[in-house]
Amino acid sequence: MQQTKQILVIGNGMVGHHFVDQLRAKDPLAQITVLCGEAQLAYDRVHLSGYFSGTSAEQLALTTEEAYQAANIQYRLNCWVEQINREQQLVVTSQGGQFYYDELVLATGSYAFVPPIPGNDQPHCLVYRTLQDLDAIAQSAAVSKVGVVIGGGLLGLEAANALKQLGLQTHVVEFAPQLMAVQLDQAGGQMLSQKISALSVQVHTGKATQAIVAGAECRYQLQFADGESLETDLVLFSAGIRPYDQLARSCGLAVGERGGIIVNDQCQTSDPHIYAIGECALWQQKIFGLVAPGYQMARVVVSQLTGGGLSFSGADMSTKLKLLGVEVGSIGDAHARTPGALSYVFTDPRAQVYKKMVVSKDGKRLLGAVLVGDTSNYDSLLQYALNDMPLPKQPEQLILPAAAGAPLAALTLPDSATICSCHNVAKGDIVAAMDSGCCDLAGIKSCTRASTGCGGCTALLKSVVDDELKSRGVEVKNHLCEHFAYSRQELLHLVQVGGIKTFAELLSRHGQGLGCDICKPTVASILASSWNDYVLKKPHVGLQDTNDTFLANMQKDGSYSVVPRIAGGEITAEKLLVIGQVALDFNLYTKITGGQRIDLFGARLEQLPAIWQRLVDAGFETGHAYGKSLRTVKSCVGSTWCRYGVQDSVGQAIAIENRYKGLRAPHKIKMAVSGCTRECAEAQSKDIGIIATENGWNLYVCGNGGMRPRHADLFATDLDTETLIRYIDRILMLYIRTADRLQRTSVWMEKLDGGLEYLRKVIIDDELGIAAELEKQMAALVHTYACEWKATLEDPQALKRFRQFVNSPDADENIVFVEERSQIRPATAEEKRQWQQQIPIKELLVTTLAEDN
Amino acid sequence: MAWTDICAYEDLVENSGICALLNGRQVAVFLLELQGEPQIYAIGNYDPLGKANVLSRGIVGSVGEQIVVASPLYKQHFSLTTGQCLEQPDVVIPVYSVKLQQGRVWLNAGQQNQQASAA
Numbered sequence: 001m002q003q004t005k006q007i008l009v010i011g012n013g014m015v016g017h018h019f020v021d022q023l024r025a026k027d028p029l030a031q032i033t034v035l036c037g038e039a040q041l042a043y044d045r046v047h048l049s050g051y052f053s054g055t056s057a058e059q060l061a062l063t064t065e066e067a068y069q070a071a072n073i074q075y076r077l078n079c080w081v082e083q084i085n086r087e088q089q090l091v092v093t094s095q096g097g098q099f100y101y102d103e104l105v106l107a108t109g110s111y112a113f114v115p116p117i118p119g120n121d122q123p124h125c126l127v128y129r130t131l132q133d134l135d136a137i138a139q140s141a142a143v144s145k146v147g148v149v150i151g152g153g154l155l156g157l158e159a160a161n162a163l164k165q166l167g168l169q170t171h172v173v174e175f176a177p178q179l180m181a182v183q184l185d186q187a188g189g190q191m192l193s194q195k196i197s198a199l200s201v202q203v204h205t206g207k208a209t210q211a212i213v214a215g216a217e218c219r220y221q222l223q224f225a226d227g228e229s230l231e232t233d234l235v236l237f238s239a240g241i242r243p244y245d246q247l248a249r250s251c252g253l254a255v256g257e258r259g260g261i262i263v264n265d266q267c268q269t270s271d272p273h274i275y276a277i278g279e280c281a282l283w284q285q286k287i288f289g290l291v292a293p294g295y296q297m298a299r300v301v302v303s304q305l306t307g308g309g310l311s312f313s314g315a316d317m318s319t320k321l322k323l324l325g326v327e328v329g330s331i332g333d334a335h336a337r338t339p340g341a342l343s344y345v346f347t348d349p350r351a352q353v354y355k356k357m358v359v360s361k362d363g364k365r366l367l368g369a370v371l372v373g374d375t376s377n378y379d380s381l382l383q384y385a386l387n388d389m390p391l392p393k394q395p396e397q398l399i400l401p402a403a404a405g406a407p408l409a410a411l412t413l414p415d416s417a418t419i420c421s422c423h424n425v426a427k428g429d430i431v432a433a434m435d436s437g438c439c440d441l442a443g444i445k446s447c448t449r450a451s452t453g454c455g456g457c458t459a460l461l462k463s464v465v466d467d468e469l470k471s472r473g474v475e476v477k478n479h480l481c482e483h484f485a486y487s488r489q490e491l492l493h494l495v496q497v498g499g500i501k502t503f504a505e506l507l508s509r510h511g512q513g514l515g516c517d518i519c520k521p522t523v524a525s526i527l528a529s530s531w532n533d534y535v536l537k538k539p540h541v542g543l544q545d546t547n548d549t550f551l552a553n554m555q556k557d558g559s560y561s562v563v564p565r566i567a568g569g570e571i572t573a574e575k576l577l578v579i580g581q582v583a584l585d586f587n588l589y590t591k592i593t594g595g596q597r598i599d600l601f602g603a604r605l606e607q608l609p610a611i612w613q614r615l616v617d618a619g620f621e622t623g624h625a626y627g628k629s630l631r632t633v634k635s636c637v638g639s640t641w642c643r644y645g646v647q648d649s650v651g652q653a654i655a656i657e658n659r660y661k662g663l664r665a666p667h668k669i670k671m672a673v674s675g676c677t678r679e680c681a682e683a684q685s686k687d688i689g690i691i692a693t694e695n696g697w698n699l700y701v702c703g704n705g706g707m708r709p710r711h712a713d714l715f716a717t718d719l720d721t722e723t724l725i726r727y728i729d730r731i732l733m734l735y736i737r738t739a740d741r742l743q744r745t746s747v748w749m750e751k752l753d754g755g756l757e758y759l760r761k762v763i764i765d766d767e768l769g770i771a772a773e774l775e776k777q778m779a780a781l782v783h784t785y786a787c788e789w790k791a792t793l794e795d796p797q798a799l800k801r802f803r804q805f806v807n808s809p810d811a812d813e814n815i816v817f818v819e820e821r822s823q824i825r826p827a828t829a830e831e832k833r834q835w836q837q838q839i840p841i842k843e844l845l846v847t848t849l850a851e852d853n
Numbered sequence: 854m855a856w857t858d859i860c861a862y863e864d865l866v867e868n869s870g871i872c873a874l875l876n877g878r879q880v881a882v883f884l885l886e887l888q889g890e891p892q893i894y895a896i897g898n899y900d901p902l903g904k905a906n907v908l909s910r911g912i913v914g915s916v917g918e919q920i921v922v923a924s925p926l927y928k929q930h931f932s933l934t935t936g937q938c939l940e941q942p943d944v945v946i947p948v949y950s951v952k953l954q955q956g957r958v959w960l961n962a963g964q965q966n967q968q969a970s971a972a
Contacts (some may be wrong), residue, residue: 214939514887514920517911517923517930541868541869558905771901801866805874806859806873807873812906815906
C-alpha cells in the first residue's frame with residue numbers, strides 16, 4: 001500500500017523541489033504535500049545574481065503553482081513549521097495548521113551566517129540568500145553609493161557581482177589571507193584577487209571586521225582588527241551558510257556538533273520515518289553546499305520511498321563558474337592534500353591565467369585541479385578525475401596552452417562518464433537517447449534533462465552529441481535554402497573571394513533554380529556589405545524585399561511608412577517643423593518611435609518620392625528603418641545638460657550613428673549611448689551599448705530587446721573614443737561576415753564557439769590576426785556611404801517604379817483611411833465594405849485624393 | 854476576350870514586378886529571365902491572405918519546379934502560372950494571358966484559370 005502513503009516535504013528550495021519532481025515522476029499516486037517558507041515555489045538560487053542583470057523572478061522559477069496543481073501536489077506558501085511531533089507523526093505550522101505524515105522529508109536548506117560583529121543588525125546590513133533578500137539589497141542600493149561584501153568565498157563573490165551590477169563601488173572583505181580558500185590554493189586565490197581588482201572591485205584580504213559604526217563619508221564604517229577602516233553605505237554578509245536544523249533539534253533528532261541533521265547513506269535521520277536532504281543534512285561530518293549533491297540526496301530518498309536501493313556515497317565538489325566575469329574552476333583535491341601528490345603549475349602573468357593540476361605520486365591519475373582566468377580545460381580534467389582515467393605520459397600537456405585546442409575527445413569517454421552531475425546523466429544515457437530518436441541538442445536536453453541544472457556541462461554535452469552524430473555519419477546541414485547549398489557565411493566568402501557582383505552570377509556559379517524570397521534578400525545584403533553598391537541599381541532591384549525596394553516600410557494595407565534619420569535623437573526646431581509640415585501636407589499619421597525618431601504612416605507608393613524630395617531638401621537623410629542595417633543610436637542628454645552625465649553621450653551617439661548608417665548586416669542593428677551609469681538610454685538592451693564612465697566609455701555588446709530580451713555583456717571598460725570605434729568596427733564587421741541570415745548579434749554571440757571570451761580574443765587580442773582587415777573593410781563601407789533616397793530622387797529610372805499603376809495615374813482604391821484621435825488610420829474591412837455599398841468607388845477615390853492636396 | 858495594350862516592354866523591370874490597371878482590376882506583371890529568354894507573367898495584384906494590393910511588389914523565384922512570387926506581407930507563395938497559393942491549397946488567384954507585340958505588353962482581360970474567378 002505504498003501508493004497511499006502521505007509524504008510531507010518541509011522546504012521547497014532547489015533540492016526540495018527536485019525531490020518532489022522526481023518522486024512524482026517515479027510514483028504518480030504518492031500523496032505529496034509541500035510546506036514552503038517563502039512566498040513563491042522553488043527558484044534557481046545558483047543563478048540568483050542574474051536577478052540584477054535582467055533575469056526576472058519568473059525566469060528564475062523552477063516550477064509554477066499551476067504545474068504543482070497539475071501534478072496533484074499539495075503545497076502551502078509562506079508556511080513556517082513550528083514543531084514536529086514524531087510520536088503522532090504530525091507537523092504543526094506557525095499558523096496552527098496540522099499535517100500528518102507517513103514519511104517526512106526535511107529539505108530546509110540553510111541560512112546565511114551573520115558573524116557576531118557589533119553593529120551587524122543595522123538597517124543596511126543585509127544577507128544574500130533569497131529573492132526577498134535581493135529585493136532588500138536593491139532597495140538599499142538605490143540609496144547607496146558604496147557597498148561591502150563581508151566574505152570572499154564563492155557566494156561572497158557572487159554577491160559582489162550583484163552589488164557591482166547595481167552600480168555600487170564594490171569592496172570584498174575576507175578574513176582569510178586569500179579569496180575562495182575552500183576551492184582555490186593560495187596562488188590561485190591571488191590571481192583571482194588581481195583579476196577582480198582589475199574589474200574595479202576592491203579586494204581586502206586578511207581583514208577581521210570588529211565593528212560596524214557610523215561613517216563620516218558614508219553611512220557606516222567598518223573597523224578592522226589591524227586598526228584600519230573602510231567606509232560603506234551597505235554591508236552584505238556572505239560569510240558562509242549554516243544548516244537550518246532547529247526543527248530537527250527541537251524534536252530530538254541527532255544533529256552534528258556544529259550543526260546539520262545527521263543522516264546515513266539512505267539520507268535517513270535518527271528517526272527512520274524522517275529524511276533530510278540538501279544543505280541541512282550532515283553526512284559523514286560533511287555538509288554539501290552545492291546543488292548537485294543535494295539532487296543526489298533527493299534521488300536517494302525517492303529511491304528509498306519507491307522500493308529502490310540507491311544510497312548516497314558522497315559527492316564530487318568540483319565546480320566551474322564565472323565570478324564577476326572571471327572564470328574559475330576547482331576539481332577534487334585542489335590543495336594537494338593527498339599524501340605524495342604532485343602539482344603541475346602553469347601561470348601566464350600577462351593574460352592573468354593560473355592553472356594547477358594535482359596528480360597522484362606515480363603521475364598516472366588526476367587528483368585535482370585549480371583553474372583561474374581560463375577554464376577551457378575543465379571538462380577534460382574533470383572527466384579524467386571522475387572516471388579515474390589514466391593520464392597521458394606527459395600530463396602537463398593537459399594544462400599547457402598548446403593543448404587547449406585539443407580537448408579530450410568526447411568519443412573516448414566511457415559510457416559511464418558523468419556528463420551532467422546536476423541530473424546525474426552519464427554519456428551512456430545520452431547515447432541511449434540518441435538511439436531512441438533524439439538527434440538534436442534541444443531534444444536530448446528535454447529527454448535526459450542533461451545540462452538543464454547549473455548549465456556548466458553545456459559545452460561538454462554539445463561535443464558529446466556532435467561527436468556521436470558525426471560517428472553515426474549524420475551531416476549537420478546549414479543550407480540557406482533550396483537554391484544554395486551553403487550557409488550565409490559561406491556565400492559571403494564565395495562572393496568576396498570570387499569577386500561576385502550580382503545575384504545572377506552567384507546563382508549560375510554556385511546555385512540552382514531561380515532563387516527565392518529567402519536567398520535573394522540575403523545575397524542582396526551580402527553584396528551590399530561587400531561592395532556597398534546602390535541597392536536599387538538595376539541588377540539588385542529584384543532581390544530586395546519590398547521595403548528595401550521602395551526604401552520605406554510596408555504596412556498592412558500596402559501603404560508605407562517613412563522614417564527620416566534623426567541621429568542620436570537630436571533634432572532642431574526647424575527640422576521638426578519640416579516633418580510636421582510634410583505630415584500635414586500629405587495627411588500622414590505621425591508617431592514617435594522607440595528609437596527616438598518620428599515615423600510617418602499612410603504614404604502611398606506614388607507619394608514617396610514627393611515626400612522624400614521635401615525631406616531631402618530640408619537636409620534629412622533616409623533612416624533605413626526598412627533595412628537590415630543600423631537603425632538608431634539612442635542617447636540620453638549626457639553631460640552637456642544633465643547634472644549626472646560624465647560624457648557627451650549625444651555627441652558620441654551622433655558620431656556613431658553617422659559612421660554606421662546604411663551598413664547592411666544579417667539583421668537590424670540597434671545601438672545606444674548613455675552619459676552615465678544611470679543608463680537612461682537603455683544601452684544594455686542594444687546590439688552595441690555604450691555607457692560613459694569618468695575615464696571614457698564602457699562597451700557592452702550583443703544585447704537585445706523585443707521578443708527575446710538579452711542583457712548585453714560588458715565587453716571592455718574605460719575605452720577612449722578611438723579604441724571604442726575600433727572595437728565596434730571590428731565587432732560589426734565580424735558579425736556581418738560570420739552571422740547567419742536574420743541572426744541578431746545576441747544569438748550570433750551565443751552560437752559563437754567560445755562566446756564572449758572568444759569574441760574578446762578576436763576583437764581585443766586579435767588572435768586571428770584579422771583585426772586590420774576588418775577595420776579596412778569597415779572603412780571602405782563608411783567612405784562609400786550615400787543616402788539611398790537622395791540617389792533615388794536623382795535617378796529617373798528608379799523613380800519610375802514609384803507609381804501604383806504602369807498605365808494609369810489612379811491610386812490604389814483599397815487603401816482607405818478614417819480618422820481616429822485626430823489622425824488617419826487604415827479603415828477596417830468592415831468599414832470599407834459599408835462605404836463601398838453607399839458610395840460609388842470613383843467618388844470615394846476623389847474624396848481620398850482630395851484630402852492629399 | 855479583348856486584348857489591352859498595357860505598357861512598353863521597357864516599363865517592365867527584370868526579375869521583378871509592376872502593377873497595371875486592366876478594366877478596373879489590378880494586375881501584377883512580372884518579367885523573368887529563364888535560360889536567357891525573357892518570360893512575362895500576369896496574375897492578380899490582390900493578396901487575398903494579406904487583403905491588400907501588393908503582389909507586384911513581392912520577390913519572384915522558384916519553389917521546386919514552380920515559378921512563384923512571395924507576398925511581401927506574410928510571405929505566402931503564389932504560382933505565376935496557375936495562381937495557386939502553395940501554402941493554402943484552397944486559395945487561388947487570377948492568372949491573365951500576356952503577349953508581347955512590337956515592343957508592347959498586352960494583357961487579356963479573360964482569366965486563364967476559371968476556378969479563381971470567384972476569388
